[in-house]
Amino acid sequence: MPMSAEEIKDIIRSALPDAQIEIQDLAGDGDHYACQVISESFRGLTMVKQHKLVYDAFGGRMGTELHALSVKTKVP
Template sequence: MRPEERVAAIEARLRAALAPLELEVQDESHRHRGHAGAADGRGHFAVRLVSEAFRGQRPLARHRLVYAALGSLMETDIHALAIRAFAPGEGEPLD
């Protein structure tokens, strides 16, 4: 899968599962070229999302929801994922 297709797939799965009010997905793979973990072709990504699904959830539970939403992409297309997950009214605004 091409990088832009990976970003679109990540966005689609997160939107379908968590109905985020705000969503930002960044491909940071270029920062990890030559990294041993990047040798298999999977990418490094950062996501920031705001969703009602996170209300009342601790950070670990929020991350588990994101991983569950991404499903098989975690095995086939994503090597590393930085997650910033907030309930409405929490966190920093999008840039």
């Protein structure tokens, strides 16, 4: 079953409680999303490490429950 935008926000927020999160459903199918995540937790980290924090929040769900997630990260 596809994941909703709200579920994605909840998963990211569980790992990054201070995050400001915007989600966009790219294909309208609930399976391809883009997100922008703004968090103080990213300060001092490389872009790769920032993205890893976001992807790690999904555990084994990436590629199964959620097919594709494009991530943009920022520090406030």
